[in-house]
Amino acid sequence: MPVFKPPQISMIKTKRLLIRPLTGDELKKHIDSPQEFAKCIGLVPSQTLMDKNTQEAILNDLLPNIEDSNKDPLFYTMWIVIEKSERAIVGGICFHGEPDVNGEVEIGYGTDYGYRNKGIMTETIAGLIHWLKTDDKVKVIRAETEADNNSSIRVLEKNNFKIFQRKDDSVILKLKLQ
Template identity: 30%
Template sequence: MLSTGGNEVNEAVAGLVALLRPALDQDWAEINAGPLEWSCRQTAEHVSSDLIAYAGQLAGQAKSTYVPFDITIDGQGGMDPADNAGILDVLTTTGALLSAAIRTAPRDARGFHPYPFRSANREGFAAMGIAEVLLHAHDMAEGLGLSYEPPAHLAEFVLTRIFPDVRPGPDHWRNLLWATGRADLPGRARLTEWHWTNNHVLDTERLRLEGVTPAAATDLSAGGTGGFDWIDGGPFDGTREAAGMVVKSYEAGIHRPEFGLYVLVRREDDRAVGGIGFHGVPDEDGKAEVGYDLAEAARGNGYATEALHALKEWALARGDVRSLFATIEPANTPSQAVIARAGFVKVSEELDEEGLQAYELRG
C-alpha cells in the first residue's frame, strides 16, 4: 500500500533534530546555512514555518490562497528568543502537526499551493514538507560543519511525488540535490532555477480527473490501487497499461505530468471509476494522442464523455496542442460514440497496422 507520507514526515524531522542536537552550543544566528543568505537559526525557523503552514493548508483545505497565519519562535512567555534547544522542540512539534494533518485528512483533501496547478493533496504536502526538512538539513549541516545524508527512501518519496519530470537515478539523495540546484550530476547541466510540481487535477460536474504521480503509476502498473479507492472491477487493463507508460517515460526523463495519466474519481463517493490521459507529449505538429477506459461497473453513465470533454477543452486551450487524435477498434461502438460526442471525426475508413481506426479533433 502506498504511504501518504505521515510516517516519512516524522522520520525526516527526527533526522533533522538528531543532526542538530550535537551543535546546540554553536551560535546558529551567526552561521550561514551553507549557500543560503539565511543563518542556520533563520533556516530552522523557516522549516518550522513551512511545516505548520502545510499542516494548516491541508487541514483547512484552503482553496485560493495561503491561510493568513505565521509562527513566531519566542522564549517562555514571549519575552526572549528561544534558544537552540527550543528551536528543536518547535521543529518536532510542527513536524508532528503536519504528520497528524496528513493522517487525518480525507483522501480527496486538497489545499492551495501555487506550484504549479494551484493545489496539492496529502502526498504533495507531505513531500513538500519532507523536501524542506531534507534540503535545509543539508544546508545547515554545511554551515555547522556536520555530516548529513538522509535515508534514500525519503528522497525517493519526494522525487516520485513532486519532481515527476526529473529523471531518476541510482542515488536518490544526490538526484534530489541536483533537482534543487545543490549538486552536480554527470551528464546533466547544473540547475539555477527549479520548482516542484504537484499533481494536476481537472474538475467536472461529477468527476475529478486526478493526475497520477510516478509513485502512483508504479503501484498501478504492478497491480496495486495507486492510492485510489476503486469500484468493483477497477482499475481496468487500459489504466494499468497507461500507468506503465507513465513509468517508462518517467524513467527516461521525458515525462511531463500534465500529459500523463489521470484517474477518474466520482465526486459523490470518492470512488475511482476509470482512467483517461495522453500517450505522451504533443509532437512537433502539436498533435497529442488520447485514450480512456472505465471499469465495467461504471460504463453507461456518461463518465467517459464527461471526462473527455474536460480533457479536450483543457488541452486545446494550450498553445502547444493543435489537435487530438485517438484510435479505436472498429467493433467498439460505445467508444466510437464517446469520441463522436466529443467532436472527433474519423480520419479515414482505412485501419492502421494494429487494426484500429483513427479519429481526430482539431483545435
C-alpha cells in the first residue's frame, strides 16, 4: 500500500485529525472513484461522503473555480478530514468561495455516519478557524444548516458561532474572527 505523503499545500493538524485540501487532479479522482482515490493515498475511504449532491457541487461549483488561476484554490476545493489513528477519511469540509468584500466566507461540511457524535466535526471546524485566523482577508465565517439539524447547530455553537438568522427551513450561524 502506498505511503501517505502530504501535498505541498496547507494541511491543518489537530489532536486527532489531519484536514487536507485536495488538488484539482485529486478532486477529479475523488469524484470518479472515492474508494480508489483513498487507497492510492494510503487511506481508508469514506463510506458516505460522495453522494449525488456532493458530486454535483464538485462538478458545477468547485472544479470550474479551482482551475481558475485568478482564484485561491484552497477556497474552491474539498478538504478531506482524516482520522490519524485509523488513517481513514471520516469527513469533508469546503468553502463556498473566497471571502466576499466584507471578509465573509461560508463553509459546508459532512461527517461519515460511523463518526458522528464523536467530536470529529467540532474539532475540524476548530482547526479550520485557527487556520483562517491567519488570513487577514477573512473576518467572518458563515454556515447554513437545516433548522432541525440540531447536531450541526451544536457543532457550530461549540465553536462559538451565533445564530444570525432563522429561515423557514434553515438557520444561518456566524462567527466573527476580527
